[in-house]
Amino acid sequence: MSSPEQTAVHGPARLGRRTKELTARLEPGDIAVIDHEDIDRVAAEALVERSPLAVLNAAASTSGRYPNAGPQILVDAGVILIDSLGPELFAVIREGARLTLHGGTVEVEGAGSLDGMLQDHRSIEHNLEVAREGLSRQLELFAENTMEYMLKERDLLLDGVGAPEIRTDIDDRPVLIVVRGYHYKEDLVTLRPFLRENRPVIIGVDGGADAVIEAGWRPDIIIGDMDSVSDTTLRCGAELIVHAYRDGRAPGMERLAQLGLDRRAIAFPAYGTSEDIAMLLADEKGASVIVAVGTHGTLEEFLDKGRAGMGSTFLTRLRIGSKLVDAKGVSRLYRQRISTQQLALLAVAGVLALAAALWATPGGQTLFQLLGARMDDMLSGFTALFAPRPGSS
Template sequence: MGKQKGSAAHSFMAVVAADLKTKQLCKRLHSHHIAIIDHPDVDEIAAQSLLERGVKVVLNLSPFMTGQYPAEGARRLLTNGVTLYEVLDVDVSDSFMEWIEGKYATILEENLYIFLEEKWVHVCRLLQVTVPSVLNRWHEAHDKLDDTLSSFIDNTLLYASKEKDLFLKPLCHVRLHTKMEQRHVVVVVRGKHYKEDLLTLSSYIREYRPVLIGVDGGADALMAAGYRPDLIVGDMDSVSDRALQSGAEIVVHAFVDGTAPGTTRIKALGLPCHVLPAPGTSEDVAMLLAYEKEAELIVTIGAHTSMIDFLEKGRKGMASTLLVRTKIGTKLIDAKGVSHLYRPSESWKLWSWCIVAMLLPVSAALVINPIARHAVHMIWTQWRTWAL
């Protein structure tokens, strides 16, 4: 850094918003920002979050697609008109993100400059990511998919063998106010198609009134759909303060040794919580908790189930998910993608019956009431006169 920029046309100029965690950045990101992330293999959920914030330019300190697997995030951003750059010569660190946060910046000829001490200062070189370059990487990753899958399965089975005893034991006892015994439970995770699936299951939720569990940001997904979560389970890194203060019971997922960084945030908000040390992911813990509280049925929305799902989360295996789903068995129903299988629609027959139901009382009134009959006769006569 230190090279002053000469006079030339700016290709893009805005304030920088930077964070090593994309989901944290999206909480404060606006359309007038240049977003700087450090997110290898940007996934669809991260891409959707960036799009919802209206961002126009995204700089990534890591490759948008490494070629490890066919990640879809970069393609989705590009097809929605977002300009993407990869940063070429900056060391990834918290200090860099903190230093550049809030600075006024511009991009010119694949170089990033910031306005510092009354002059433009060169920060780093950039490489623009294009649709053809992403497609090339995507095809390379797709060709290696069998090898990636083989490695993923080996890793899953290895850790499943090592961790099985942890999942055979019951969870630590948590005295919940939320009763799940012999009730349906819906566990919502912000995974692929969670919005569509939540909308598709709205009739089921209205009819059965299940216990609603939001896994971290899943609580916000429930609130956005018009529901209040009964229980929030997670490490509390992606759920909003609004959801935490909604009145839901809070269970902080802790490491097996009892360390629970998420409690710091909960205490700062002055909220009560339970701490639950457990292995696996927070969505695994939410399912196990419902199972051990004797829920009649557990329905998951947006849960991670496939290899791509877990690779997108930076995991090289899914041992805990395999063990949890094997343990819960037939009580578990995964609603992921159900919106693509079934899309509720109002048929013409239903509308016909609604119209008939509305006309019946009107017709009855006309038949019974002589004044109404006389009024209708006068309107009919007037219409015939006008028509002639």
């Protein structure tokens, strides 16, 4: 099999500086053109799901700040990854332009060529090794950001001050919060028994609301900056809460105004991420338990997101405490508990109970007598087949 270094490949360009917006437009065989330093796991998995031929990155897919998982996921999936093409990438390439890739060279039809760095397993492993050396500095920054967030949002974290009044009744009900993140599709499938039995309040965080719809459910609340939710989902009837800046600016409200949905929407000014304020809101409004799908739960995931705001996610989990449960833990509790043998015994018990009920009625007794006579006739006919015939020796 020929390698990307030996064989030229061709495809149309699809441009998007924000990876999560680009993935909605990608088709199999397209070439994704992005500007994403330190591609994280979630972005890489979203790209792989769309089956692009290649990913061209204006920035470094691994800058060396921390060992991010995205580049390895892309290359493992057979996606060509060319790095560090520079800011001129978006000036040279236009949407839909035909591109030819040969090694680390990108030839743009009618507009010259650009040279970048073709990534493979060896180069990615080297980049990750270098990045691991700087991991201690990232841990220091994470701690600093955590302290900064705690000082800024102590009223919200400690007393719930600033949480808006909402129409959806959450008090003493389970809440499911869905983020389009780590293994969210698999988790939603395994949670079907929990959803059927408990009917929780469902909160979709930005694109997580689309994931809820795709899984066959409807969100009760959509919360976030509204930049990665489809128009159809925004119109599904869910209560809309826009994550706003602390100074009151709410860019997401502008999009809702264009759709005519801003009149009943609520702004929630807060630092941190949208998934954080979704959890804080559910907790403040009295949720009995909060089940998280696709959210960040480990140190690796916090760092893999690669932004300072992840310190708020850490503190949010400390604030909610034992009320927060990861989706995978809930799915283990709702696995099939009844064996096939137990189901068979249950069926037999049901038949015996039905027979006893019939025997207690005159009609049932007549039915059993007729069945008994029929069984005697069948048994007599069967034994007659083996009885010796007259005259046989």
